[in-house]
Amino acid sequence: MKKLYLLILTFLVSSVTPSIVVSQEGSDSFKDFVEKYFGNNYSAYDPSKLDTSIFQNLEEIDKSEIIGFHKLLKYMIQDELDQKKMTGSVGFGLNTDNAGDNSQYRLSTGFELNRGTYPERLEVSSDVEVTLNNGLLLEEVSNLVVSYDRRISDWVESYGFVRRHSDNYMSVDERYELGVGLVFEKYTGKLSDKGESILRDLDLPLSDTIPLEIIEKSLSNAADFNSLDLEEIADRIEDQREYAEGSFDSQYSGLRLAFLAGFNGEIEQNTLSETFNVPTSIDSVIRQGEFIRMDTSFRSQRLTRSLQSDFIWRLVLRPTISWRKGAMTISWNAYFKLPLLFWQENERSIEEDEALDETLPPIRDVQRGTDWRLENRLALTIKKGPVTTRLSYQYYYDNFPAMAYLAPREPSPIIRNVHLFQAEKHHHIVRLNLAYNFR
Numbered sequence: 001m002k003k004l005y006l007l008i009l010t011f012l013v014s015s016v017t018p019s020i021v022v023s024q025e026g027s028d029s030f031k032d033f034v035e036k037y038f039g040n041n042y043s044a045y046d047p048s049k050l051d052t053s054i055f056q057n058l059e060e061i062d063k064s065e066i067i068g069f070h071k072l073l074k075y076m077i078q079d080e081l082d083q084k085k086m087t088g089s090v091g092f093g094l095n096t097d098n099a100g101d102n103s104q105y106r107l108s109t110g111f112e113l114n115r116g117t118y119p120e121r122l123e124v125s126s127d128v129e130v131t132l133n134n135g136l137l138l139e140e141v142s143n144l145v146v147s148y149d150r151r152i153s154d155w156v157e158s159y160g161f162v163r164r165h166s167d168n169y170m171s172v173d174e175r176y177e178l179g180v181g182l183v184f185e186k187y188t189g190k191l192s193d194k195g196e197s198i199l200r201d202l203d204l205p206l207s208d209t210i211p212l213e214i215i216e217k218s219l220s221n222a223a224d225f226n227s228l229d230l231e232e233i234a235d236r237i238e239d240q241r242e243y244a245e246g247s248f249d250s251q252y253s254g255l256r257l258a259f260l261a262g263f264n265g266e267i268e269q270n271t272l273s274e275t276f277n278v279p280t281s282i283d284s285v286i287r288q289g290e291f292i293r294m295d296t297s298f299r300s301q302r303l304t305r306s307l308q309s310d311f312i313w314r315l316v317l318r319p320t321i322s323w324r325k326g327a328m329t330i331s332w333n334a335y336f337k338l339p340l341l342f343w344q345e346n347e348r349s350i351e352e353d354e355a356l357d358e359t360l361p362p363i364r365d366v367q368r369g370t371d372w373r374l375e376n377r378l379a380l381t382i383k384k385g386p387v388t389t390r391l392s393y394q395y396y397y398d399n400f401p402a403m404a405y406l407a408p409r410e411p412s413p414i415i416r417n418v419h420l421f422q423a424e425k426h427h428h429i430v431r432l433n434l435a436y437n438f439r
Contacts, residue, residue, distance in 0.1 A: 029080060030076060030077055030080045030236075030240045031077045031080065031081070033236060034073050034077060037219065037228070037233060038070070038073065038218065038219070045070075045074060047067055047070035047071040047073075047074055048067065048071070064203070065204070065214050065217075066214065066217060066218050067203065068202065068203030068204040069204060069210065069214050069215070069218055070218070071201065071202050071203055071204070072202055072203075072204050072206065072210070072241070073237075075198070075202060075206075075244065076237075076240045076241060076243075076244045079243070079244045079247050079248075080240070080243075080244075082117075082247075083115075083116045083117060083118075083243075083247070084115075084116075085115075085439050086113060086114070086115050086439070087113075087114045087115075087437070087438070087439040088111060088112050088113040088114060088437070088438060088439075089111065089112050089388060089435040089436060089437045089438070090109075090110075090111045090435060090436055090438075091109065091110055091111070091388070091390070091433045091434055091435030091436070092107065092108065092109040092110075092433065092434065092435075093107070093108040093109075093431055093432050093433040093434070094106070094107050094108075105131070105132040105133075106129065106130070106131050106132075106140075107129070107130050107131075107132070108127065108128070108129040108130075108431055108433060109127070109128060110125065110126055110127030110128065110433075111125065111126055112124070112125040113125070117246075117247045117250055117251065118151060118243055118246035118247040118250055119150065119151035119243055119246060120148070120149060120150045120151065121148070121149045122147075122148050123145070123146070123147050123148075123149075124145070124146050125143070125144075125145050126142075126143060126144045126145070127141075127142065127143050128141070128142040128143075129141040129142070129429075129431075138168065139166065139168065140167075140168045140169065141166065141167050141168065141169070141429065142164075142165070142166045143163065143164070143165050144163065144164045144165075145161060145162070145163045145164075146161060146162050146163075147159060147160070147161035148160050148161070149183070151246065154246075155184060155185060155186055156182055156183070156184055156185075157182070157183045157185070158180070158181070158182055158183075159179075159180065159181060159182070159183055159260075159262070160178075160179070160180045161177075161178065161179055162176075162177070162178045163175075163176070163177040163178075163179075164176055164177075165177070167396065167427060169424055169427045170396060170398060170401065170423050170424045170425075170427050171270045171271060171272055171273075171401070171402060171423035171424065172268055172269075172270055172423070173268075173269045173270060173271050173306070174268065174269055175266060175267070175268035175269075176266065176267055176268070177264050177265065177266040178264070178265050178266075179262050179263060179264035179265070179316060180262055180263060181260060181261055181262015181263060181316065182260070182261055182262065183258055183259070183260045184258065184259045184260075184261075185256060185257065185258035185259075185320075186256070186257045186258075187249040187250060187253035187255070187256055188253060188254075188255050188257070189253055189254030189255030189323070189324075190254040190325075191252050191253060191254060192252045192254065192324065192325075192326070193326065194252060195248065195251070195252025195253070198248070198252070206241070206244065206245050206248060207245055209238060209241070210234070210237060210238065210241065212230065212231075212234050215230065215233060215234050215237065216230055219233070253324070254323065254324050254325060255321075255322070255323050255324070256320070256321070256322040256324075257320070257321060258319070258320040258322075259317075259318070259319050259320070260316065260317065260318035260319075260320070261315075261316070261317055262316050263313055263314065263315060263316065263340075264313070264314045264316050264337060265311060265312070265313050265314075266311070266312060266314065267308075267309055267310070267311045267312075268309050269306060269307070269308050269309070270306070270307045270309070270402035270423060271304055271305070271306050271307075272304065272305050272307065272402060272403070272404050272406065272421050272422075272423060273302060273303065273304040273305075274302070274303055274406045274421050275300060275301070275302045275303075303406050305404050305406060307402050307404060309402075312339075312371075313340055314337045314338060314339060314340065315337075315338045315339070315340055316335060316336070316337050316338070317335075317336045317338070318333055318334060318335045318336065319333065319334060320332070320333040321333075327382050327383050327384055328380070328381070328382050329379075329380075329381040329382075329383075330378075330379070330380055330381075331377075331378070331379050331381070332377065332378045332379075333376075333377050334374065334375070334376045334377070335373075335374065335375040335376075336372070336373075336374060337372060337373040337374070337375070338372045339370065339371050339372060345368050345369060345370055347366055347367070347368050349366055350366070350367055350403055350404055350405060350420070367400075367403065369399060369400045370399055370400065371399065371400040372399050372400070373396075373397060373398050373399065374395070374396070374397040375394070375395075375396055375397075376394065376395040376396075376397075377392065377393070377394050377395075378392065378393045378394075379391070379392040379393075380392075383437070386436055386437045386438065387434065387435070387436060387437070388434070388435040388436075388437055389432075389433075389434055389435075390431075390432070390433045390434075390435060391430075391431070391432050392429075392430070392431050392433070393428070393429070393430050394427075394428070394429040394431075395426070395427070395428055395429075396426070396427040396429075397425060397426055397427075398423070398424075398425055399425070401422050401423035401424065401425055402422065402423045403420060403421065403422035403423070404420075404421060404422075405419070405420055405421070406419065406420075406421045
């Protein structure tokens with residue numbers, strides 16, 4: 001089963017990667033397009049030094065518009081080049097505990113790789129928390145996520161993702177998820193200082209359609225001007241302007257409001273474990289012919305049991321708020337993972353392993369409940385240059401955790417020590433991480 005889901009993960013990654021590469025690295029990039037029609041080497045070109053004397057019969061206002069137009073062209077070219085770059089971050093955090101001869105080290109580390117911002121984005125991220133306890137290394141929590149987003153309108157984007165998750169605290173050995181859906185989002189609020197500086201330098205508004213007459217005047221000195229399809233050229237520039245505007249909003253807007261709605265398919269494996277104090281004998285303590293007490297001898301015994309769930313589909317809803325001011329960002333989101341028919345209770349058959357005690361009948365039980373989960377995340381991020389400091393709080397809740405009847409492998413001849421054991425419902429995580437950003 002694990003190999004099947006790894007194959008699905010590989011297929012989805014190989015499917016979404018070409019689409020983002022082809023769309024942004026086509027043979028006719030926007031830079032090639034501009035240099036073809038406007039004849040400048042934009043790698044070293046300074047629009048503010050444009051010689052407007054080459055244009056005939058222009059008023060001063062026309063010349064300033066053309067300079068502003070060329071500034072906008074260069075900004076859009078640079079934005080396209082930035083979209084092609086792979087960016088990312090690598091971070092880590094460390095906690096230590098020592099008491100006497102006992103020591104414990106908790107290390108959290110992770111990375112993110114991103115390509116593109118608008119209209120599409122590919123992201124690969126992973127984080128893991130491990131514990132080194134008296135020389136024993138144990139993976140506590142881990143995530144590996146590959147996601148792809150594609151903008152389909154000004155305020156709606158589609159998404160798809162695959163995820164592998166483990167959580168030792170909640171007895172989740174591994175959970176595989178794949179999902180698709182829509183995100184409805186709005187960028188608003190005060191722009192960052194860098195965003196405002198960019199708009200001041202552009203002269204022409206990034207948010208407005210470029211008038212056809214400005215494009216026409218900028219091309220008026222071209223030798224083949226009469227054979228050019230101005231509307232086709234204007235359409236290509238307008239498409240790129242919309243991409244650049246969307247990219248600008250996502251990077252420099254002060255507030256992002258979003259709501260995700262989609263469907264997740266998932267399957268997981270759990271391991272439940274318990275340590276039993278098994279009574280092995282009972283002795284009577286008698287003094288001078290008088291009964292004093294009963295002494296019971298115990299032996300410690302640990303039992304583990306693996307459980308495999310069926311593949312299920314869930315309805316997923318996630319509100320998101322992200323507020324940014326200067327170098328600081330505060331973000332919050334909450335995933336509500338509900339059954340498709342969220343008003344309907346599920347049934348889970350719970351059985352004791354019949355091999356535990358052949359002399360007694362096995363225990364069978366049925367638990368009923370609504371199988372839903374919550375993943376809540378709150379984070380404070382401060383970015384200074386290439387270094388990011390992140391303080392985060394995560395809360396996981398499972399309303400219907402894995403459960404089973406556990407008993408000693410060698411049942412006591414005195415007491416059949418059997419009880420119902422279930423995984424944890426709650427898990428709180430607080431992390432402080434430092435990350436280095438690169439591009």
